[in-house]
Amino acid sequence: MKRSAAEILREYGPFPGVDRVHGVTYDGQNVWFAAGDTLNALDPESGKTLRTIDVAAHAGTAFDGQHLFQIAEDRIQKIDPETGRVLTTIPAPGGGGDSGLAWAEGTLWVGVYRDRKIHQVDPETGAILRTIETSRFVTGVTWVDGELWHGTWEGDESDLRHIDPRTGEVLERLEMPLGVGVSGLESDGHDQFFCGDGSRSKVRAVRRPKRASTGSSR
């Protein structure tokens, strides 16, 4: 396992009216972050918040290329980013203990915080397709170039972990500075991760370690 300190490239925020960030995703242009009662679109270039959707947003956020998915209480909402309308909801697999959310391979991946689990879920029904066990409390989840990454946050300690999706074995760790809690995680599809701060009004960009050869995009 490779261990290194996370290299924070940029810090966004604090954002007015936002106490903590609970989930992040990226639509190819904007970073969306969940702030309790709102989903906010952030321009990673300018650092400006461009749009706000009023919707319950208590944990992970994901984007499937067309819709936003947002965990609120014990369900996952499917949201039209244009209108902000909730189109459908499915039950969240952790029954409310859910934290992170990612979209990949036509399914949703849901981190369950204290259960230390990541469930692969059918986005239509919410049925659990399979479950990966990890060793730490799971927050954000993301896929990039066929790599599964998740955030951990346990007390003061947080890191980003690259794990083997079959065994849950930790392949690589990027350690966040002490006291910085990662509550949401998303990759930009290239060389950056976006992380939400679960105790502050901050979003951070973290460098993704370079690969010898870049695989196909997700």
Added chain:
Amino acid sequence: MDSLITAAARALAAGDPLGALNRVALRDDAPALALRGIAMAQLGDLVRAKALLRSAARAFGPREAVARARCVVAEAEIALVSRDLTWPAKALDAARATLEAHGDRVNAAHARYLEVRRLLLIGRLDQAEHLLADLDPTPFPPALRTAHELVVAGIAMRRLRTETARAALTRAEDAARRAGIPGLTAEVESAARILATPAARLMARGMERPLLLEEVEALQTTSVLVVDACRHVVRNAGTVVSLARRPVLFALARALAEAWPGDVPRGTLVARAFRAKHADESHRARLRVEVGRLRATLRTLAGVSATKRGFVLVPRHAGEIVVLARPVEEPHAAVLAFLADGESWSSSALALALGASQRTVQRALDALAAADKVQSFGRGRARRWMTPPVPGFTTTLLLPAPLPGD
């Protein structure tokens, strides 16, 4: 942090403890237990709240030291609000150290204030003042700032420094308004009322009148000899003789001071000091002994001279002798004085505060209860006493957030 915990914590922060409970009522993981505990505390079920916070503290993992410490602080706050003053101060101090070490300065300070308030309530003013001196409230949020000023005012009032108390209360009022917590504003208002309410009664040369706290303070700077029935001391120009643990001597001193410049017949003194209806020879002999003791004790302040029918107090330096009494006197006034803070007290906490035995306090409480002057609720060790009408528990529980982070 997980979804329902976030939703519940937001509900709690928005003043909706029932909304918070609805979301985590069936969950038994550590953050859920902590949130349920804090919600129950805000709903007034302090017994349940305490149990929940205790199990939450146990359930947090070894890496969640900060979350566990916050539970300990919240539990201490509940103990303070329910006047369980025997709460182990060591655990609170350890939690405070943990919070400080992890950079959670606000909650560390909150823990410190709980410690100071406990000391204040059990009458350890020096220790309270000492701890308070280490705290600079400038960087604290308004709610904590209010707590700070209330403690400053509380100490100043007990030390009879009304000017300091008034200034602290003005700052507290301002901070409470900025905090926007109605319960805090109400607490500041009720503290301020103490300054506008008679704090004592002055008895001088057969006349009586009520005194405000600042008049009591002013009395200390005059050359008058004061027999103080609120604190059971005799005082003159900076010299203080305590008779708190010598009730017979105090009763004699007070009877003599009330009659001054006249004397007091032996029979009256026997009745006042020994509660005997008729003075027989053995009482008279005992009176002589006790007057001798009083003479020795008050030596520097006043003499006790025999007259034809009894005794008279003769001040050494003062030109005047007065008695300072509680505004309304009744038996067990000391117990009532503590209960007058409107909070509920356990009999053991009262015993601790009064420096009396629990049995004595219990007898006083039973007598007061029979006269409908106090009421109790709960059973056994959880039994609490308060003065009617029930003002309810203070709403100033500030309870630190149980979540990791911050």
